[in-house]
């Protein structure tokens with residue numbers, strides 16, 4: 001697509017700062033309206049508190065950061081796909097169902113990976129604390 005397309009759009013961002021503002025607006029709007037993102041944020045808060053409590057290593061913080069950031073980012077993309085599908089049709093459509101289910105599947109896979117990472121990091125520490 002040529003840059004002419006971008007120049008003709010009525011709602012284009014006027015600069016980097018403007019794009020940043022739009023991204024923040026999107027994040028806050030999703031946090032306000034999406035229950036799943038609110039749940040992810042609460043779980044993330046608990047994980048960060050656990051990380052501070054157990055004084056996890058820098059490598060463990062990096063893994064946890066990718067787990068938390070990845071799930072929330074994917075949930076934002078999933079929400080965006082849901083919005084676009086709802087914009088295109090309010091009727092039942094097998095492609096609408098596929099689009100939403102596949103996007104939800106992407107979140108599920110990353111969330112399961114994050115649970116495994118959290119388990120590997122925290123399970124031995126919790127066992128040590130309670131059993132030793």
Ligand SMILES: Nc1ncnc2c1ncn2[C@@H]1O[C@H](COP(=O)(O)OP(=O)(O)OP(=O)(O)O)[C@@H](O)[C@H]1O
Nearest residue numbers: 036082089090091092093094096097098100101104
């Ligand atoms: N237009 C549609 N046509 C066919 N199936 C749909 C349509 N809209 C939604 N669905 C089906 O209903 C499910 C729930 O849709 P919904 O839009 O409520 O998203 P959701 O999965 O509840 O997302 P979230 O819980 O993240 O808000 C979808 O995963 C999909 O299987």
